[in-house]
Amino acid sequence: MGVEPDMAVVTGDDGIERVDVLVVGAGISGIGAGWHLQTMCPDKSYLILEGRDDLGGTWDLFRYPGIRSDSDMHTLGYSFRPWKQAKAIADGPSIKAYLRDTARDHGIDRHIRYGHKVVSADWSSASATWTVTVEIGAERVRRRFACRFLFMCSGYYRYDAGYTPDFAGREDFAGRIVHPQHWPEDLDYAGKRVIVIGSGATAVTLVPEMARTAGHVTMLQRSPTYMVTRPAEDRVANALRAVLPARLAYAITRWKNVLFGLYFYNKTRRDPQAVNKWVLDRVRAELPPGYDVETHFTPHYNVWDQRLCLVPDSDLFAAIRAGTASVETGRIDRFTKQGIRLEDGRELAADIIVTATGLNMQLLAGVTFTVDGSPRDIAQTVSYKAMMYSGIPNLASSFGYTNASWTLKSDLTCAYVCRLLNHMDRTGTQIATPVLDDPEVEAMPWLDFSSGYVQRAIAHLPRQGSKRPWRVHQNYALDLMDLRFGKVDDGAMTFTRKGEKLPAATRQLEPAE
Template identity: 45%
Template sequence: MGSINYDDSDVLDVLIVGAGISGINAAYRLHDELPDKKYLILENREQLGGTWDLFKYPGIRSDSDLHTFGYAFKEWTGADIAGGAEILAYLKKVAEDNGIAERIRYKSKVEAADWSTEERCWFVTVNQDGEQKNYRARFLYTCTGYYDYNKVLHAEIPGIKNFKGKVVHPQFWDLKEDDYRGKRVAVIGSGATAITLIPSMANVTKDITLVQRSPTYILSLEKYDPIAKVIRAILPKRMAAFVIRQKNIARIYASFHIFRTFPGVAKAILGRLTKSQLPSDIPLDPHFKPNYNPWDQRLCICPDGDFYTTLREGKAHIATGHIDQVTSNEIILKNGERIPCDIIVTATGLKLSVGGHIKTTVDKKTVDPSERFVWKGSMIEGLPNYALSIGYTNASWTLGSDCTAQYVVRLIKHMDKYHKSSVVPKPSNRDQLTQRPLLDLNSTYVKKAEKDLPKAATSGPWRMRTNYWYDLVQAKYGGYDDLVFA
């Protein structure tokens, strides 16, 4: 693909905010299908990668298989469950091979964006390495992920200020291996991060304990899928990648719908699988018997059962119950159990946020996204020429963000064809829309954020996306109901 030279002061066709997995995806689709369009990516950090550049905690990896978490246009050839360094290298290669890297402006924090109806253009204010810079763009596309990069989710832990050791949150990890070597570590939390940390730290700690208020479902998956190996052996490379990707998507949705339809059966199956991997001294109840149904929260994945292996080898322990008090050197549960520790890791969830905290206005009037509905999981009610990238809660994030990217490309083509310069989502029957959360999970960190996130509805194009195949068809061929063009 050839590159287009232009000055940053030009009016851009598309301004992408964020150079993580979604931003690079968006840039590729633009570069591939609309090569004459001028675009830039503004990235707050010093390099691309988003999550995979930010998180430094031990064992950081995807909790989705990389054949679906990776891009449809760039086959993944490594392990099905891969680490952060491998994912970051993959993203860098995609950006470099497709001329995307040269379009990224680093240390560029977007602070405000104002849509001018008169000029049919976004005026974007950016703090670029300490200096204010202004950009103009016909289309603003936020690919900033789903959580706050600057703040962690505050968790009420009684007496945590009494603790004399080190307290660290995975999002701002500042420990080296020698800092926890031979130490007693308590990891508070039961989500994917905690399940990743335990086996990654256990080989060097004196003792490490998972301290959880309530358990979660943890499913072992093979790091290298044996079926994928067979497919690669008999099919050409690109065809094999496509077949493996579709197989894994089918597996995701089959388990999701079966588990949601038959929760009792799902609980029994997951319970038996878990019990078969536990040591005899760790009972299923209460440590691995969640009080919710499978897929009410995301299932936690552990590659090759590494979490369970760590428990069986006696390198890690588990404690379940509400924390009564943290003292100078231990955690005391309300059931009386005491967990001595030198280091506490608060793996208690992320502070959710979409849109990158950009002060967004239309003709100088503030728009609060939390009061607006989301159109087809891609655009916000009342914001002209604006898209946001949101992935799935019941499948890999990238599947959803790619649907948005393909939709945005088609929408721009449609506007060019009919000589339209603006498009804004506007529900024709807003008073009849029934509100529902944007993210369909009952995890604590999701529930805490509901009031701050845009809303979904239960009908029409305002429903949240839930099925990749259906949404991909919509992105490529669907109608433009409740969009107003001008």
């Protein structure tokens, strides 16, 4: 499955293929990991195992109308590969093409094995290796791989099923019910009445796109989300690209957007009420006079307590002004034959219902882990630098920011993993294990985010600590200093040699309240 890598993979008499680094996932993070390994650790062999039949991750899975980024491509793009298109808020196919071109041009695609779903990973301190069990293809044939370091780049949600609440009367609805995560190719919504349940990024993308040809689209939300408009094209980026080399223009634009994002986020923490008002004033200006902004666009939380929704070129507001889309706010009582009845008695008619109700969060692709024969539950660990886990050796994962682009953090994580590997080579050690023994560290939730998909998964996530290096910073500038320039041997990361007993993780933090 996939193309054989050009760097030799050692296959033992036991049939197990062995590499230095095994990367799980061929989306944004996995392709970025391949580039960093080739660039910073050129002597290391690696494979990328991808459970799907193509690369791209999110950008291969989602096919719903209008699928696009909700971050600008100057930060969602890689630091090492400029985004050269005029549109900064890009559509899904353009993003996937960017990822495919990156993998091809740098030879990363030769290291990818498709149809390889990782199901378990078992660590041996005696050999300083992970043995990874994989199911291949539709027949789920089992095969094993071994690696010195395991790098999980598999995203943060389940690919096989999105989240849908148990709506009463679902079976009574005479029309079609669709979840955006599994969009059917044969769905014809031209001239139809459509209800999109949800108010997050997916709903905000779907509603204006479907409204172009549907009879009418209603966005039905239980509660509102903060929304901001932004031009799909970055005029500064396009002007810079016209007069500067592409890489320089890209770097300037990237930092411009990073710094503005940091400024805006910090402003929401310092003066949330002022930012809330600023956002709502701009929403009000986009809508017809007298529109009920308080009911339909004023959340009960502050800006960036949940992810902010982007409305490129004001497309959602334009559809509302044109009358091709509308917003209804209320709780669902049940589905009916003709549509949806709300708890307040209102009935909304529909031919098609789209349940844009969210994701099922799943860290580390649902893989089960053992360390020297002992099962390890990620939820019982403390996150080290937001990428490794207390007491688990030679394992890292890539997880992006909740308040900025995924790739900003992914790039830093990939570079840090390479720094860690090179440090072990220089010191003649083979095992790196984060150990929590600081008595002053207190437990905190791993993600301080009130979004439903996070809250539903909170019991299955690791914890973070109250101070470095156990603290999860949603701050690119802090992470840049820590991960790119901070010490690798920082006292919390312990280094041992093959065959040596792993250091004990001496503290077990109680779950945060």
